[in-house]
Amino acid sequence: MSEVYAVRRTRLRERCNASGSTAALVSRPANVRYLAGAAPENAVLLLGRTEDVLVCPEPPDDRTPHSRPDEALRLHLMSGIGGDPAVEAAALATAQDVDALAVEEHHLTVTRHRAIGEAAPRLRLTGVAGAVEQLRVVKDEEEISCLRIGAEIADQALGELLESILVGRTERHLALELERRLVDHGADGPAFPPPWPPAPRRPPGHRPTDRRVEEGDFLSVCLGATYRGYRCEIGRTFVIGTAPADWQIELYDLVFSAQRAGRESLAPGAACRDVDRAARQVLDSAGYAEALPVLTGHGVGLEIDEDPQLTPAAMGKLDACVPVTVEPGVHLPGRGGVRIDDTLVVRPEADGGPELLTITTKELLAL
Amino acid sequence: MSEVYAVRRTRLRERCNASGSTAALVSRPANVRYLAGAAPENAVLLLGRTEDVLVCPEPPDDRTPHSRPDEALRLHLMSGIGGDPAVEAAALATAQDVDALAVEEHHLTVTRHRAIGEAAPRLRLTGVAGAVEQLRVVKDEEEISCLRIGAEIADQALGELLESILVGRTERHLALELERRLVDHGADGPAFPPPWPPAPRRPPGHRPTDRRVEEGDFLSVCLGATYRGYRCEIGRTFVIGTAPADWQIELYDLVFSAQRAGRESLAPGAACRDVDRAARQVLDSAGYAEALPVLTGHGVGLEIDEDPQLTPAAMGKLDACVPVTVEPGVHLPGRGGVRIDDTLVVRPEADGGPELLTITTKELLAL
Numbered sequence: 001m002s003e004v005y006a007v008r009r010t011r012l013r014e015r016c017n018a019s020g021s022t023a024a025l026v027s028r029p030a031n032v033r034y035l036a037g038a039a040p041e042n043a044v045l046l047l048g049r050t051e052d053v054l055v056c057p058e059p060p061d062d063r064t065p066h067s068r069p070d071e072a073l074r075l076h077l078m079s080g081i082g083g084d085p086a087v088e089a090a091a092l093a094t095a096q097d098v099d100a101l102a103v104e105e106h107h108l109t110v111t112r113h114r115a116i117g118e119a120a121p122r123l124r125l126t127g128v129a130g131a132v133e134q135l136r137v138v139k140d141e142e143e144i145s146c147l148r149i150g151a152e153i154a155d156q157a158l159g160e161l162l163e164s165i166l167v168g169r170t171e172r173h174l175a176l177e178l179e180r181r182l183v184d185h186g187a188d189g190p191a192f193p194p195p196w197p198p199a200p201r202r203p204p205g206h207r208p209t210d211r212r213v214e215e216g217d218f219l220s221v222c223l224g225a226t227y228r229g230y231r232c233e234i235g236r237t238f239v240i241g242t243a244p245a246d247w248q249i250e251l252y253d254l255v256f257s258a259q260r261a262g263r264e265s266l267a268p269g270a271a272c273r274d275v276d277r278a279a280r281q282v283l284d285s286a287g288y289a290e291a292l293p294v295l296t297g298h299g300v301g302l303e304i305d306e307d308p309q310l311t312p313a314a315m316g317k318l319d320a321c322v323p324v325t326v327e328p329g330v331h332l333p334g335r336g337g338v339r340i341d342d343t344l345v346v347r348p349e350a351d352g353g354p355e356l357l358t359i360t361t362k363e364l365l366a367l
Numbered sequence: 368m369s370e371v372y373a374v375r376r377t378r379l380r381e382r383c384n385a386s387g388s389t390a391a392l393v394s395r396p397a398n399v400r401y402l403a404g405a406a407p408e409n410a411v412l413l414l415g416r417t418e419d420v421l422v423c424p425e426p427p428d429d430r431t432p433h434s435r436p437d438e439a440l441r442l443h444l445m446s447g448i449g450g451d452p453a454v455e456a457a458a459l460a461t462a463q464d465v466d467a468l469a470v471e472e473h474h475l476t477v478t479r480h481r482a483i484g485e486a487a488p489r490l491r492l493t494g495v496a497g498a499v500e501q502l503r504v505v506k507d508e509e510e511i512s513c514l515r516i517g518a519e520i521a522d523q524a525l526g527e528l529l530e531s532i533l534v535g536r537t538e539r540h541l542a543l544e545l546e547r548r549l550v551d552h553g554a555d556g557p558a559f560p561p562p563w564p565p566a567p568r569r570p571p572g573h574r575p576t577d578r579r580v581e582e583g584d585f586l587s588v589c590l591g592a593t594y595r596g597y598r599c600e601i602g603r604t605f606v607i608g609t610a611p612a613d614w615q616i617e618l619y620d621l622v623f624s625a626q627r628a629g630r631e632s633l634a635p636g637a638a639c640r641d642v643d644r645a646a647r648q649v650l651d652s653a654g655y656a657e658a659l660p661v662l663t664g665h666g667v668g669l670e671i672d673e674d675p676q677l678t679p680a681a682m683g684k685l686d687a688c689v690p691v692t693v694e695p696g697v698h699l700p701g702r703g704g705v706r707i708d709d710t711l712v713v714r715p716e717a718d719g720g721p722e723l724l725t726i727t728t729k730e731l732l733a734l
Contacts, residue, residue: 082661082678103477110472110480111496129478172550180543193560294449311449 004140005037005070011135012128013047021102021126022049023093025116027086028107030302031132033229037070045073046089049096055085066228086112090120102128137299137307138321143230144345147300147323150187150227151343151357154234157181158223158360166213166240166367174213178223191224191231192304215241218248218336219367220329224304224343231304233325234358235341239366247335252364255330255338258282259362262296262310262326266346266354272314279328280312288330291337297326300343322346323357371507372404372437378502379495380414388469388493389416390460392483394453395474397669398499400596404437412440413456416463422452433595453479457487469495504666504674505688510597511712514667514690517554517594518710518724521601524548525590525727533580533607533734541580545590558591558598559671582608585615585703586734587696591671591710598671600692601725602708606733614702619731622697622705625649626729629663629677629693633713633721639681646695647679655697658704664693667710689713690724 012035016024026032026045032054033039035047040060046053054060054073062068069075078088086108093101099122103113106129117125139147157178166174179190213219217240224233237255239248262279279296283289297310300323308316308324318324324346329339340362345355379402383391393399393412399421400406402414407427413420421427421440429435436442445455453475460468466489470480473496484492506514524545533541546557580586584607591600604622606615629646646663650656664677667690675683675691685691691713696706707729712722 082680105477105481108477110470110475110477110494113477114472127477173547176543176547176550180540180547183539183543313449 002037002070002072004142005035006072008135009035009047009052012132015131016047016102016128019102019126019128021100021128023047023096023098023100024102024128025086025089025093025104026128026132027104028132030136031104031107033302034132034136036073038067040069042085044085044089046092048093049098051096053089053092055089055092057085084112084115087115087119090116090123094120094122098123100124100126102126102131104132105129133307136301138319139301139323139345140321143301144321144323146228146230147232147343147345148357150191150225150230150232151234151359153182153185153187153225153227154191154223154232155358155360156185157225158221158234158236161221162238162365162367166219166238167215168212170212171219174221175223178221182223182225185225187225187227188229189226191226191233191300213240216245217241218338220337220339222339222341224300229302231300231302232323232343232357233300233304233327233341234343234360235327235329235339236360236362237338237340237364239364242366244364244366249364251330251332252338254283254286254288255328255340256362256364258296258328259326259340259342262328263342263344263354263356266318266324266326266344268318268320268346268348270318270346272308272310272316272318273312275318275324275326276310276312276314279310279326283328283330291330291332293329296328297324299324318346320346320348320351369404369437369439371509372402373439375502376402376414376419379499382498383414383469383495386469386493386495388467388495390414390463390465390467391469391495392453392456392460392471393495393499394471394479395499397503398471398474400669401499401503403440405434407436409452411452411456413459415460416465418463420456420459422456422459424452451479451482454482454486457483457490461487461489465490467491467493469493469498471499472496500674503668505686506668506690506712507688510668511688511690513595513597514599514710514712515724517558517592517597517599518601518726520549520552520554520592520594521558521590521599522725522727523552524592525588525601525603528588529605529732529734533586533605534582535579537579538586541588542590545588549590549592552592554592554594555596556593558593558600558667580607583612584608585705587704587706589706589708591667596669598667598669599690599710599724600667600671600694600708601710601727602694602696602706603727603729604705604707604731606731609733611731611733616731618697618699619705621650621653621655622695622707623729623731625663625695626693626707626709629695630709630711630721630723633685633691633693633711635685635687635713635715637685637713639675639677639683639685640679642685642691642693643677643679643681646677646693650695650697658697658699660696663695664691666691685713687713687715687718 024047029039043056105127222235258279265278295311299306327341331337391414396406410423472494589602632645662678666673694708698704
């Protein structure tokens with residue numbers, strides 16, 4: 001595995017060199033993990049001029065292979081207590097005769113940035129905002145395999161929940177129950193904390209509630225597993241009670257059509273905004289323009305919300321091996337709503353088209 | 368309640384004015400909540416020259432009284448999608464003829480700070496780092512009452528766990544079980560996510576594990592409830608099986624003495640470092656200097672880790688009505704460890720001395 005991380009670091013180094021920096025300081029935890037193989041708490045990674053150094057406040061947890069940092073990195077343990085590893089890394093950069101250090105300006109606070117500048121006044125600080133995130137968009141098969149296992153775990157947890165009695169329980173309780181089942185099945189933990197979805201993802205007017213589930217309710221459940229750091233999500237909507245009402249069947253079918261349109265438009269080279277439009281226009285033309293969330297899908301990986309964003313204003317195109325969610329939803333204030341959410345991997349048609357990772361049925365179940 | 372928030376905003380405004388800023392932009396969620404009564408997702412608070420404005424991406428959740436922002440604030444809903452409320456607040460400040468705006472440099476990233484500067488080039492941006500945090504240190508009785516209820520909830524959840532069977536379960540499972548019980552008893556949620564304690568709080572060498580609990584183990588459990596935004600914590604150590612070994616009793620008694628020494632030294636006017644030393648020297652003199660964590664306690668409130676910090680290098684003194692934890696611990700690699708953690712409120716002796724909020728027994732129980 002070590003070569004994977006070395007290759008990633010080389011790619012970042014090339015980008016930094018191209019923009020005139022001889023070294024880079026990576027502080028955002030998901031980016032540290034991507035480049036170093038593990039992100040010990042509060043650790044930062046220095047891509048130096050002469051060597052790469054992982055600066056850690058304490059010895060990394062090495063009890064499992066996937067919590068062990070890449071052995072090709074030099075490990076630097078902080079000498080003092082309460083210091084900032086980013087400041088210590090800047091001092092190490094100076095010692096390596098670095099003149100321009102690229103830092104993650106979208107992650108460092110103004111205060112930390114200033115402390116780095118004061119501790120290493122000879123360093124010129126430049127920006128590398130978003131560079132690692134861009135490298136992370138296209139996944140390798142090892143990463144996709146982690147997402148696939150995470151999706152299996154989420155499917156299992158959801159399947160078990162559906163076999164239990166739901167009436168009388170709150171959304172919050174169901175979320176905790178799901179978390180426990182995810183861990184039971186081998187997840188590192190949930191992929192995101194409840195309540196979910198957060199604004200601005202959630203449809204206007206909808207919020208997770210403490211209300212108990214009742215007969216006749218539309219119940220939307222959204223969960224995800226983290227497996228070896230990789231996060232996926234799945235969302236399904238059910239009717240509680242014996243038979244769905246006509247308006248519930250109609251609304252469900254509509255959201256299902258929108259979600260299918262989004263899924264079917266996933267292809268290498270497809271514009272992100274076109275995928276969004278495919279899903280959105282089904283709901284728009286049925287008169288639900290006002291009830292739609294800001295996005296109809298997004299990338300997933302080491303974080304639950306990554307690029308690409310599937311929105312009307314998105315600029316980029318999809319590539320093969322990019323995992324995304326497709327998750328249109330409609331919420332009718334006072335009546336409930338429908339949301340259907342899958343994680344898929346963009347694949348060329350020759351490989352069978354988009355790979356669905358979350359395989360729980362999308363039939364409208366009455367529970 | 369509205370006056371409480373107005374008074375807090377006035378105190379902050381006075382500090383900003385004294386340092387030459389006519390307005391302040393508060394972005395850190397706990398600080399927004401402290402000054403506005405609620406912190407809608409991604410909202411920021413502008414303490415303006417002519418009026419105070421809460422800038423929100425979507426309408427605040429007003430279903431419960433304690434999620435409703437102070438009605439004395441003007442509510443400004445973001446016009447567009449995906450914009451930064453801090454940038455929009457800076458534009459509002461300009462419209463109020465503000466010349467110098469104090470921002471939270473310890474919370475804003477370099478990228479956001481730059482976007483504010485570019486969107487409002489006539490504004491001079493100054494710093495207000497830590498000012499709201501300082502106001503938050505001394506709590507009023509309403510705040511302490513929330514902490515007290517949270518502590519009761521944590522005591523209840525822990526009490527129930529102790530009545531259940533622990534052998535064969537992992538620390539991670541026990542943590543999830545505790546979360547569920549906290550919510551059952553009325554908590555907003557857990558006060559902190561597992562694993563806990565995080566570095567650098569935890570004793571050197573100790574990490575939460577996935578190992579199953581076995582007979583003879585020392586089991587340390589640390590949990591906390593959030594109630595109306597306020598977070599407390601409690602930690603206890605138990606022996607699994609019929610009777611503790613001699614070395615376990617000895618180590619437990621030692622940590623208990625250290626924790627009691629810390630608790631008993633809590634008083635208005637006591638130096639934070641003296642409280643730390645009171646607890647630490649008991650363990651030091653028994654030869655455990657190397658096995659001690661960086662701090663032996665810390666403030667709690669809207670965040671689980673606030674000022675004051677009880678460390679050897681801490682500078683300040685305690686005031687009355689400051690809630691703190693006292694939580695010394697020793698971990699012996701390969702054998703396990705002991706940690707005893709309470710949340711208390713500093714009170715003058717005339718009022719009975721420190722008020723213990725977490726009242727679960729500190730006897731060494733064999734479960």
